[in-house]
Amino acid sequence: KQEVTQIPAALSVPEGENLVLNCSFTDSAIYNLQWFRQDPGKGLTSLLLIQSSQREQTSGRLNASLDKSSGRSTLYIAASQPGDSATYLCAVSDSGNTPLVFGKGTRLSVIA
Amino acid sequence: GAVVSQHPSWVICKSGTSVKIECRSLDFQATTMFWYRQFPKQSLMLMATSNEGSKATYEQGVEKDKFLINHASLTLSTLTVTSAHPEDSSFYICSARIIVAKNIQYFGAGTRLSVL
Numbered sequence: 001k002q003e004v005t006q007i008p009a010a011l012s013v014p015e016g017e018n019l020v021l022n023c024s025f026t027d028s029a030i031y032n033l034q035w036f037r038q039d040p041g042k043g044l045t046s047l048l049l050i051q052s053s054q055r056e057q058t059s060g061r062l063n064a065s066l067d068k069s070s071g072r073s074t075l076y077i078a079a080s081q082p083g084d085s086a087t088y089l090c091a092v093s094d095s096g097n098t099p100l101v102f103g104k105g106t107r108l109s110v111i112a
Numbered sequence: 113g114a115v116v117s118q119h120p121s122w123v124i125c126k127s128g129t130s131v132k133i134e135c136r137s138l139d140f141q142a143t144t145m146f147w148y149r150q151f152p153k154q155s156l157m158l159m160a161t162s163n164e165g166s167k168a169t170y171e172q173g174v175e176k177d178k179f180l181i182n183h184a185s186l187t188l189s190t191l192t193v194t195s196a197h198p199e200d201s202s203f204y205i206c207s208a209r210i211i212v213a214k215n216i217q218y219f220g221a222g223t224r225l226s227v228l
Contacts (some may be wrong), residue, residue: 043221104155
């Protein structure tokens with residue numbers, strides 16, 4: 001059974017810092033991996049989707065990498081801003097038809 | 113991007129009543145919708161997979177008679193929490209799958225259920 005772990009559970013950084021969020025999964029035979037953002041009491045916003053054949057994806061100040069063989073992904077946020085404060089969730093899909101398996105998330109606070 | 117509307121966003125009800133939550137795909141057809149439940153500071157846990165025109169597939173430990181799912185059309189799925197109790201208080205989120213080949217899901221804004 002696929003399990004997704006995110007480290008750290010919470011992170012507080014001053015504005016402007018670059019930071020890395022980590023995600024690991026137990027079964028490396030994934031179909032794709034997604035990073036989501038969730039604001040308190042809100043739904044999910046998809047940030048980046050990495051297919052199993054890809055190594056990384058970039059969107060603005062966000063860069064997500066995938067090392068499928070080691071079961072790891074990282075989300076890099078450059079020049080963090082207070083507006084980046086949210087919970088970041090990592091989720092994997094084992095095939096094109098299976099539901100997503102989520103980690104517990106990393107709660108990020110960017111202090112102005 | 114694709115939009116999934118979830119309604120209501122917040123509901124308070126008395127213990128023993130039933131609550132219906134709607135999930136609509138506004139600009140696309142969704143053959144599959146998923147229902148998740150999230151407790152505070154926890155991750156999303158899949159409750160059930162809903163396929164249009166067929167019975168929902170429930171995850172282990174989820175009572176299908178308590179959490180009724182209907183997916184009558186390609187744009188609407190509903191979750192009814194029957195005879196709600198305080199332990200059912202949670203955040204419920206739906207998602208709709210648009211492209212099977214890439215398994216991309218778009219999520220609703222969620223419904224916070226508080227059972228008194």
